[in-house]
Structure formats: C-alpha cells, structure tokens
Amino acid sequence: MIPASFDYKRASTVDEAVSLLSDGGEDAKLLAGGHSLLPLMKLRLAAPALVIDIGRLRDLSFVRDSGDRVVIGALTRHRDVEIDQTLRQHLPLLSHVAGQVGDPQVRHRGTLGGSIAHGDPASDLPAACLALGATFTAVGPSGSRQIDATDFFQGFLETALAPDEILTEISIPKATGAAWSFQKFNRRAQDWAIVGVAAVRGDRTGVALVNMGPTPLRATPVEEALAGGASDAEAAARAAEGLEPPEDLNASAEYRRHLAQVLVRRALEQARAA
Ligand SMILES: Cc1cc2nc3c(=O)[nH]c(=O)nc-3n(C[C@H](O)[C@H](O)[C@H](O)COP(=O)(O)OP(=O)(O)OC[C@H]3O[C@@H](n4cnc5c(N)ncnc54)[C@H](O)[C@@H]3O)c2cc1C
Incomplete structure (x- = not known):
C-alpha cells in the first residue's frame, strides 16, 4: 500500500x-x-x-452555458457537476450520474476530467458523456484539438490522449427537456456498477454501457434498432451484441450480458415514460 x-x-x-x-x-x-x-x-x-499536480488549476473548474451546449472544465468535481443549476436544467442525466459516483468523499475530490481521462470501463460518467454526445478538448505542445467521445476510449484504461496532452474541457449539446435514465446495478449503494446504463431520448437518442467491455461503450446496436423503429424490448435484446464483458467476483460474463439487456430495457422504458 x-x-x-x-x-x-x-x-x-x-x-x-x-x-x-x-x-x-x-x-x-x-x-x-x-x-x-x-x-x-x-x-x-x-x-x-x-x-x-493540476488539482489547483481553478481555471479548469467551471460550468459555462454556451448557447446550444454546456461546457464543463475538466477539474470540475463530481459534487459540483451534481449540484450545478445549469447542468441540472440542461443536462440532468449528467448531474444525476455524478451524484451516483462512490461516496461523498469521492464526489468531493474526484473530477469529471479525471474520470474521463482515466477511461475506466466501470466508471459512470464516461457512459453519460457517450450517451449525451460529448466532445473533449485536449491541449498539448502543438495546441488544442477536439475529440469526439465515441473516438476517445480506445482500450482498457487507454484513451486518445497523447502522453503530453491534458484534457481541459468537456462540451455537451444541451438535452433540455429530453427524457433520460441511469440504471446502476450494484450490491451496495456506494459500490461501482456491476453493469450500468445511461440513456437519453429526445432530439438525440443515446445509450451507453458501464462495465460491459474493456472501455466505456456506446450501445450502438440498441441505438440502431431504435432508429429503425424497433420496440424498447426489441432494442434492449441487442444490448450485449458483440460484447465481451469482464468476469469477476461480482458477476460472470453471461450474467453481465443478461443484466445489460434487462437494464437497457428498464432505461428505455423509464426514458420513454419520463
Ligand atoms: C472508493 C472509491 C469509489 C469510487 N466509486 C466510483 C463509482 O462508483 N463510479 C465511478 O465512476 N467512479 C468511482 N470512483 C472513481 C472516481 O470517480 C475518480 O475520482 C475518478 O475516476 C478519477 O478522477 P480523479 O480526478 O480522481 O482523477 P485522478 O485519480 O487524479 O487521475 C486519474 C487518471 O486520469 C489522468 N488525468 C486526470 N485528470 C486529467 C486531465 N485533466 N487531463 C489528462 N489526464 C488526466 C491522471 O493522470 C490519471 O492517469 C471511485 C473511487 C474511489 C476511490
């Protein structure tokens, strides 16, 4: 230790x-x-x-209303994401998910940017960013660049960030009034998700999975099924398609595949009913 x-x-x-x-x-x-x-x-x-140590870069701790998007500084702590009024109004899925991370101590120290840059497939916030269509700003020696969340998570704890780049901002299109759901299945309230699902339905439909593979994942087959007119149940049945979830003390891969289908269905139904 x-x-x-x-x-x-x-x-x-x-x-x-x-x-x-x-x-x-x-x-x-x-x-x-x-x-x-x-x-x-x-x-x-x-x-x-x-x-x-970048923990005192106060310039990177902010939430900014930027027209049709909300921009969040990478050093914004989970608790601030949870309680910020702009986020609660325009991106309530993100605020809610931030409130489900670990315990109060974790939420008062952990940062949104750290969670994304770490790229842990068991983390909750990357899935919310994938479902919401986030874009990340990385700054390196040759300037800044934008990376779509879909292209960001590349392997187990591996991201598109170069070793000399810092993640500075997370930009997310507003989803004001959109229906959403976050399903986090765990044994105890403050545990990591055995499987999790973030879903949003409105102008944009996005569904993403926690702990179902080596990276945070978009549930692309589910999104495609919904776009093709499938029912919630039909779309949810495709939640684990092509995925190889991890096996651990909490769950076998087979159990996780089953859980993903159940949780995606619950998420889609809750997001429709909302
Ligand atoms: C007991 C416990 C329970 C937890 N439970 C959960 C949970 O239920 N759900 C969940 O999602 N998470 C959980 N977490 C993880 C928590 O959310 C972390 O805070 C988060 O994953 C990482 O954020 P951080 O700011 O602490 O990053 P750090 O630990 O400081 O950094 C993590 C990695 O990201 C890199 N990094 C950090 N910031 C940047 C940046 N701006 N640019 C580039 N690279 C950067 C670092 O170099 C490092 O490699 C838990 C953690 C603990 C200790």
Missing part, C-alpha cells in the same frame, strides 16, 4: 502542466482528484516517476 517513490511538481497553469508533461514523457502523470491514480500507485499498478 506504499507507492514507489516519485517526484512531485505542482502546475499553476495549463501551459506549465503541458510543458512538465512534455519534459516527463511517458513517466509523468497528471494528478487531479487522485481517486483513481493514487489507488493504482499504492497497489503499484502505476509507478510514475513524476506526478504533476
């Missing part, structure tokens, strides 16, 4: 963080809320030589 030794630097601007990342190369890691990185370091599953 004691991490390998590492150097620690605190960045006071995004540019400084990028410059420190560039100098540190593959051996450098950003530290935001620390609620995913530090457990990995304590288990020695991660051993960065340099930890760059």
Whole structure:
C-alpha cells in the first residue's frame, strides 16, 4: 500500500502542466482528484516517476452555458457537476450520474476530467458523456484539438490522449427537456456498477454501457434498432451484441450480458415514460 517513490511538481497553469508533461514523457502523470491514480500507485499498478499536480488549476473548474451546449472544465468535481443549476436544467442525466459516483468523499475530490481521462470501463460518467454526445478538448505542445467521445476510449484504461496532452474541457449539446435514465446495478449503494446504463431520448437518442467491455461503450446496436423503429424490448435484446464483458467476483460474463439487456430495457422504458 506504499507507492514507489516519485517526484512531485505542482502546475499553476495549463501551459506549465503541458510543458512538465512534455519534459516527463511517458513517466509523468497528471494528478487531479487522485481517486483513481493514487489507488493504482499504492497497489503499484502505476509507478510514475513524476506526478504533476493540476488539482489547483481553478481555471479548469467551471460550468459555462454556451448557447446550444454546456461546457464543463475538466477539474470540475463530481459534487459540483451534481449540484450545478445549469447542468441540472440542461443536462440532468449528467448531474444525476455524478451524484451516483462512490461516496461523498469521492464526489468531493474526484473530477469529471479525471474520470474521463482515466477511461475506466466501470466508471459512470464516461457512459453519460457517450450517451449525451460529448466532445473533449485536449491541449498539448502543438495546441488544442477536439475529440469526439465515441473516438476517445480506445482500450482498457487507454484513451486518445497523447502522453503530453491534458484534457481541459468537456462540451455537451444541451438535452433540455429530453427524457433520460441511469440504471446502476450494484450490491451496495456506494459500490461501482456491476453493469450500468445511461440513456437519453429526445432530439438525440443515446445509450451507453458501464462495465460491459474493456472501455466505456456506446450501445450502438440498441441505438440502431431504435432508429429503425424497433420496440424498447426489441432494442434492449441487442444490448450485449458483440460484447465481451469482464468476469469477476461480482458477476460472470453471461450474467453481465443478461443484466445489460434487462437494464437497457428498464432505461428505455423509464426514458420513454419520463
Ligand atoms: C472508493 C472509491 C469509489 C469510487 N466509486 C466510483 C463509482 O462508483 N463510479 C465511478 O465512476 N467512479 C468511482 N470512483 C472513481 C472516481 O470517480 C475518480 O475520482 C475518478 O475516476 C478519477 O478522477 P480523479 O480526478 O480522481 O482523477 P485522478 O485519480 O487524479 O487521475 C486519474 C487518471 O486520469 C489522468 N488525468 C486526470 N485528470 C486529467 C486531465 N485533466 N487531463 C489528462 N489526464 C488526466 C491522471 O493522470 C490519471 O492517469 C471511485 C473511487 C474511489 C476511490
């Protein structure tokens, strides 16, 4: 439970963080809320030589109404996402999901950007971002670029971010008045999801899955079935199509496949009824 030794630097601007990342190369890691990185370091599953603390970059903690979108700074903590009035009005699915993450301590430390950059398939917020059609802004030595959430999650804890890039903003089209549902199946209230489903239905229909593969996933066959006029039950039956969910102490892969179909159906029915 004691991490390998590492150097620690605190960045006071995004540019400084990028410059420190560039100098540190593959051996450098950003530290935001620390609620995913530090457990990995304590288990020695991660051993960065340099930890760059971005937790005090207050400029990256904001929620901004930007016309037909809402833009959220990467350092915005889960609790702030949960209670922000702009998000509650225009992206209630995201606010609700933030309120379901871990326990109050986790929600007061963990950041939206950290959750996305970590790319854990068992995380709740990446699924909400996928369902809502989010776009992420990454800043690196050669400037900034936009990455669609669908292209962002590339493998187990692997994302489209380059080692010298920092995620700065999450931009999401408003889904004001859209029906939505988040189904999180776990044994105890504060546990990670055994399987989770985020769904939104309105101008945009999006369905995404938690803990059903190596990355946070869009339920593309479900979305396609709905677009083709399938009933909720018919669409939900395709929830696990082509997926290879993990096996662990909580559930077999077969159980997760079954659960995904049940939860997608519940999510679609709740989102229709809302
Ligand atoms: C007890 C416990 C229970 C939890 N339960 C849940 C749960 O139920 N659901 C859930 O979704 N999550 C859960 N989490 C995870 C929690 O949400 C984390 O806070 C979140 O996943 C990571 O955010 P962070 O700010 O803590 O990131 P950190 O741990 O600081 O960083 C995580 C990774 O992302 C990188 N990173 C961070 N910020 C950036 C950035 N801006 N740009 C580029 N890279 C960056 C870091 O270098 C690191 O590799 C739990 C965590 C704990 C400890």
